[in-house]
Amino acid sequence: MKLRDSNIEKLGQGTCYDALIIGGGINGAVSAAALSGKGVKVALIDQRDFAGFTSQQSSNLAWGGIKYLESHDYRLVRELCLGRNHLIENYPSRVKEIRFYSTIERGFRFPPLLLWLGTWVYWLFGNGFTKTPRWLSRQTINAEEPVIDTSRFHGGFEYSDAYLHDNDSRFVFQFVRSAMDRGCIAANYVESLGARREEGYWITRARDVLTGKTLEIRSTVLINASGPFVN
Template identity: 50%
Template sequence: MNSLREHCLGKAGACTQDVLVVGGGINGAVSAAALAAGGAKITLIDKGDFASCTSQESSNLAWGGIKYLESYEFGLVWKLCRSRNRLMKAYPEQVREIRFYTSIAKGFRKPRLLIYLGAVLYWFMGRCRTRPPRLLSRNAIRREAPMVNADHLAGGIEYSDCHFVNNDAHFTFGFIRRMLEKGGAAINYAELIAAEHRDGIWHCTLRDHAAGVSFNLQSRIIINAAGPYVDRINTLLGSEGPFRHLFSKGAHIIVPRITETGHVLTFFASDGRLFFMIPMGRRTCIGTTDTRVDHETAEPTTDDVQFLLDNANALLRRETPLTKNDVIATRCGVRPLVVRKEHTEGKADWTALSRKHELDVHTDLKTISIYGGKLTDCLNVGDEIADLAESFGIPIDRSKVWFGESGESTIPDDLDEIARMEPSEIRRIVDEAMVVHLDDFLRRRTRLELTTGRNALRTHPGLIAVAQIIFGTEADTELDRYFEKRR
């Protein structure tokens, strides 16, 4: 059993918390980090692992939303650019500028020059903090990006945005680590299953899925940061408000590295939407799809994978086309998109629904729900939550810095390297990283699941050795459970 998790369980139950944060995705993690740094007594729970839902399935881009210029959402782009710049400044190692190489087909709905002017406007809206955009001729694309099939192109543009170098889930866990350092308690595999508001206090029942037992926790405030499950939690709390979530499924595939240039290759897919090929170490991540779904969870279908492969093949110049045999792993999640309750049944162009966030506040029940949003906007969410907690009478010391790079160690993305470490060192890092199951380690604290094929992982002697150190006599059960799930 993870001793840090045990410690947090004891701490959470010991006294009434100022704040219970439900959900350990990016929105819950920033809320918890901002409040813990300010001195609040806080517990964060997640029914799965931290960042095991939407915050592990994104495109890993910290971006100002260039595509929203087409729908004239200038205010949103202005704000997102500012959020991106804040992240870039605070996380120079983890949020880095990356060049986007965008191809524009002949006869595309907007002329190439207009798109270039849009990119220049975008650069200005980003306060010129990145390298300026370039207009690309077809010959320039042929010369500089020979892997792109330029035959049907009018040309293209090159511009900058940012990406999360170590992945979204890893970035999210950084905030959890920070809130732990500031005295907060974080418990993964703990689900809120019931709650009652009595005499100004929330009396909550939680299910500890790791131990198979239930326990109680009391808190003054509840922050509902349950991502796609926000509406469900509000039903459970009796705190429904004016907003609801609609869900858009987005799938990515990961294939062997397509380009050596380090650029993100950007195209307009057959459905007219922006489509990315994003470097991921030795791999390339291709995505994404955008289909409306009715449920909080989603799996990539054969059609999703085929759509991504077909579009990639149409846009690349390759000797042999990519096939499903090249797919090393998939990522798939639902974007929780905020709408007003009365618009849930509407026939609006829902793919154009805004990606902004909304906070729904119930002063009588002392609940705050975080709807919608993007990873890029996370620092603003943390600040806004701290403001609201103060307005609920929780003293928050706003002079304390709650985000920024702190040089924390990361688990290497290399099983051989991990297996060469001292067993006590491996135990220490997985304990500090609150690893409960093998997928926490392989998918979220490292990227091994995304970059290593299932069969290569299964037979890797390093994995068996590491599993024995982490899980002891339970290693075989854990390995079987993991590979059964990944089948």
């Protein structure tokens, strides 16, 4: 609490920050870490716990968006696959490859061969970074996962994506922590009440949610990373 109090005091002292970031979900936290890492003077506030909203309700996956192949969003799938690879490569202890075991129901809207081809396209879009897909015959599924009743299935396939080994909010908080290590002044339970322009600067009025005290934070740039609250 001492650090929070002293950070709130610093925020309200009239210092002009290069950037004030509103919202400490994944987008605000990553922005804070990236900017502080480049020597930018950053302030970060959140009206509740860091990563306390959408970013703690994620699937805990870093996925390449296999389902978007169906809607032909190939560019999106390619970008998501490369993003996923980047996360596996850069955060090896936290983002790990995971296999998905999927069955194909008889009468499914796509023939099994097309689905099988789709898993290879997905693999290729990810530059073959993960393990190769595997076709699963009914016999293989029966042998490997006897709990699955295969009577309704053609067979299945196995493919790779990635997941967060610990959990999403910890992952997000790690970025807040690393931003603070690089000089970012961060405080949670500080709500932005709105901002105005004054002589080329942003003046953001904020409220310490725990005490009700208000303060004004000065910055050159304002980054609204308030997710679903964005207005």
